[in-house]
Amino acid sequence: MNKPLLAALSSLAIAGLGATPAIAAPHTAVKASPHAPQAVKATVDFAGTVSLSNCSGSVIRFPNSADTDPALVLTNGHCLETGMPDAGEVITGQSSSRSFGLLNSAGSRVATLRANQVVYSTMTDTDVTIYRTTTTYARIKSSYGISPLTVQDTHPTAGTAIKVVSGYWKRIYSCNVDGFVYRLKEGDWTFKDSVRYTSACNTIGGTSGSPVIDTATGKVVAVNNTGNEDGQRCTVNNPCEVDAGGNVTVRQGINYAQEIYNIPACFTTGNKLDLNAAGCTLPKP
Known part of the structure; x- marks a missing residue:
């Protein structure tokens, strides 16, 4: 779990206590040249x-x-x-x-x-x-x-360029969706169809809950939540990957997020939760 306790202190010690968190550039729109049309990426910063x-x-x-x-x-x-x-x-x-x-x-x-x-x-x-x-x-x-x-209501795609935006640290991590994990086990908890980052998103304690934003659309495709810190197997702060055949893989230093595309179907008019709504697949009490 990427909460700012011992993990965060350890990460700061490694990085150096004088390190300055990365701050996004001012919020400016990117315009495509009228003579050479090209895809316009969304501006991803701390707003919101x-x-x-x-x-x-x-x-x-x-x-x-x-x-x-x-x-x-x-x-x-x-x-x-x-x-x-x-x-x-x-x-x-x-x-x-x-x-x-x-x-x-x-x-x-x-x-x-x-x-x-x-x-x-x-x-x-x-x-x-x-x-x-x-x-x-x-x-x-x-x-x-x-x-x-805005939360994206379709499944994220492998290879997508993403940014993990931490309001706690005022720091933005940039990487790509490396792939998806059938089951991610961490201590007593099991997460399904988790997002695995490429190694550039080396998130630390305090980044838990950060929105994972598609840099092309500006939409939230996942919520950052954990990473394997010490190379241990399936323990707290050391989640392991389990495939459909039960095979376990440990990736020390790799971090993960949870998909949220299935959440919009569970909310109706007025942002009211309805776990019985058509298409809602969130776990129920």
């Missing part, structure tokens, strides 16, 4: 990301969300303030007053958002917590000029 007390996260919307809907914040299940959910546990509708630091494109904190509910949280099959805040997308936009990040 949030910092938590122990993790990273982002303000998200689904393809069918309305500007007047209550804004949602996405992070990991293991970042839940009441403690990590047990294997097989699903939490819905739990009261919360958690606060989030809303960041602008340069990574500066411009506001504090507050939750009133844990809409959904689990570490079964995936590793997500979704909070409902006390404000709307429209109010955030009008007050701070910041739009939410």
Whole structure:
């Protein structure tokens, strides 16, 4: 789990305590030449990301969300303030007053958002917590000029160029989707169809819950959650890959994220959770 405890301290010691986190360039649009049309990549910076007390996260919307809907914040299940959910546990509708630091494109904190509910949280099959805040997308936009990040509702693709944006560290990691893991086992938890990064995304503690953004579309395709730190086999902070035949592979230094393309189908009008909605495959309580 990429929480900022001993793992983060160790990583900082290795990197050097004087190291400066990478900060994204100012938010500027990229224009294609009219004489030589080419694909225009999305600008990926810190706008719409949030910092938590122990993790990273982002303000998200689904393809069918309305500007007047209550804004949602996405992070990991293991970042839940009441403690990590047990294997097989699903939490819905739990009261919360958690606060989030809303960041602008340069990574500066411009506001504090507050939750009133844990809409959904689990570490079964995936590793997500979704909070409902006390404000709307429209109010955030009008007050701070910041739009939410849109969740992609189709399966990510191997080879896709991605950025992992940590609001906790104000640091952006760039790499590609290396592939997908049938089962990722970590301690008591098992995650299904996880995203494996190429080695350039060497995420550390505190990056848990960071949005994984497709650099071509600007959409969130996964949520960063863990990595194998010490080369151990299937232990906490040392997840292992298990294929359909039960074969185990350990990749020390490689990091992972959980897919979120299946989440939009579980939310209906008004950003309301409906685990019985058609197409919803999230684990149920």
